Amino acid sequence: MDRRLRLDLTESLTYWLKPTGADVEREFVQALRDARIESDKPPYVLGDARVVAFTEVPLALSAKLLSGEFGINYAPLGFLFDRRWAFAKGARPVIHQSEQEAALLPASQLHRHVTLDFDRRIDFTWKREWRVATAALALEAGACRPVLPDRDWLRRVREAVTGHAGALALLDDAVILETFL
Numbered sequence: 649m650d651r652r653l654r655l656d657l658t659e660s661l662t663y664w665l666k667p668t669g670a671d672v673e674r675e676f677v678q679a680l681r682d683a684r685i686e687s688d689k690p691p692y693v694l695g696d697a698r699v700v701a702f703t704e705v706p707l708a709l710s711a712k713l714l715s716g717e718f719g720i721n722y723a724p725l726g727f728l729f730d731r732r733w734a735f736a737k738g739a740r741p742v743i744h745q746s747e748q749e750a751a752l753l754p755a756s757q758l759h760r761h762v763t764l765d766f767d768r769r770i771d772f773t774w775k776r777e778w779r780v781a782t783a784a785l786a787l788e789a790g791a792c793r794p795v796l797p798d799r800d801w802l803r804r805v806r807e808a809v810t811g812h813a814g815a816l817a818l819l820d821d822a823v824i825l826e827t828f829l
Contacts, residue, residue: 661702661729664722672723677808680815684784695758697781704776711828724797733791739780798826
């Protein structure tokens with residue numbers, strides 16, 4: 649099927665930073681300077697793998713969700729990846745299932761489990777999440793585009809990465825969320 653026929657489908661996956669008490673702008677700048685996203689091991693991810701998580705929600709909808717009025721716990725800062733590139737790196741959609749069904753997964757796939765329990769009102773299907781088990785994910789030009797809330801953010805981040813040619817090159821292809829609002 650031609651994915652362009654559906655507005656809810658995209659050829660991209662987006663990694664969004666979480667504002668978890670630290671300085672999210674500093675974390676974004678550090679990722680650009682290091683040309684990588686460090687993985688994480690939240691307690692809800694089963695198994696031993698550290699992961700980088702993405703969403704396949706289209707940017708136009710993400711821009712609205714991250715505008716502040718919906719209480720979404722993500723910052724409007726992230727990185728947009730080509731889906732095929734991410735798939736080649738091992739990224740896969742999560743598997744929504746009961747907690748009991750998680751035991752049916754091989755250890756190498758436990759990181760993909762997400763509990764879905766309608767009776768307990770646990771339903772994260774709206775995230776349209778993908779995960780890749782990795783220590784860190786490279787920010788490669790051509791496969792990755794920084795996403796920032798507005799042009800003022802872009803200006804500030806450019807100033808913060810002055811002298812880092814790779815980071816500046818990535819910013820040349822940045823996506824600005826305010827253009828979707």
